Amino acid sequence: EIQFVESGGGLVQPGGSLRLSCAGSGFTFGAYWMHWVRQVPGKGLVWVSHIESDGRNPTYTDSVKGRFTISRDNARSTMYLQMNSLRAEDSGMYFCGGGTGVRGVHYPEYWGRGTLVTVSS
Amino acid sequence: EVVLTQSPATLSLSPGERATLSCRASQTLSSYLAWYQQKPGQPPRLLIYDVYNRAPGTPARFSGSGSGTDFILTISSLEPGDSAVYYCQQHSNWPPYTFGQGTKLEIK
Numbered sequence: 001e002i003q004f005v006e007s008g009g010g011l012v013q014p015g016g017s018l019r020l021s022c023a024g025s026g027f028t029f030g031a032y033w034m035h036w037v038r039q040v041p042g043k044g045l046v047w048v049s050h051i052e053s054d055g056r057n058p059t060y061t062d063s064v065k066g067r068f069t070i071s072r073d074n075a076r077s078t079m080y081l082q083m084n085s086l087r088a089e090d091s092g093m094y095f096c097g098g099g100t101g102v103r104g105v106h107y108p109e110y111w112g113r114g115t116l117v118t119v120s121s
Numbered sequence: 122e123v124v125l126t127q128s129p130a131t132l133s134l135s136p137g138e139r140a141t142l143s144c145r146a147s148q149t150l151s152s153y154l155a156w157y158q159q160k161p162g163q164p165p166r167l168l169i170y171d172v173y174n175r176a177p178g179t180p181a182r183f184s185g186s187g188s189g190t191d192f193i194l195t196i197s198s199l200e201p202g203d204s205a206v207y208y209c210q211q212h213s214n215w216p217p218y219t220f221g222q223g224t225k226l227e228i229k
Binding site: 107 | 153164165167174176219220221223
């Protein structure tokens with residue numbers, strides 16, 4: 001069974017840092033493009049970042065450029081999101097999602113259940 | 122950035138009825154549009170990709186259509202379990218990938 005499990009969320013003050021992790025199992029992690037998507041409870045989905053299967057060409061939504069860094073360790077089947085200079089508007093549930101092939105690289109097919117980030121003083 | 126506008130915001134229908142959900146793009150898309158279903162407390166689930174292709178496990182009751190800037194998700198005969206929020210997503214012009222704001226479908 002393909003599974004993603006996110007961790008690392010929590011309460012942090014504005015200006016602080018967090019590192020989110022997304023651990024995959026049940027599949028060849030190194031074959032999957034991976035994404036982070038944020039959702040404020042009760043609101044819509046917002047794409048945050050993506051990374052290709054071999055770690056190349058990371059991309060970000062404009063609001064996090066220069067503050068967030070996506071990375072992956074295929075040997076550990078884990079993706080990361082380093083979040084620095086956090087702002088209140090970064091708060092939300094962070095889902096990791098991924099896929100492979102012509103369908104899955106741009107349309108994440110498999111998702112974790114999310115980890116909640118709250119940025120507040 | 123491509124802005125996706127979904128309508129209606131909320132749709133309330135009875136079992137057996139047909140649901141038609143709309144997604145309008147701010148610029149012409151290639152055929153790179155998907156639909157997701159999200160139920161409370163769950164992550165999104167991919168239903169349709171590249172406008173009309175059903176993802177594995179998607180019932181045949183779900184179909185996608187459209188081109189250019191206007192796209193439709195149709196659910197031909199609603200079941201109670203179809204209650205959810207439905208999102209469209211594009212990768213025609215990325216980054217960024219963008220989602221619509223969602224349509225909440227309620228089954229009476």
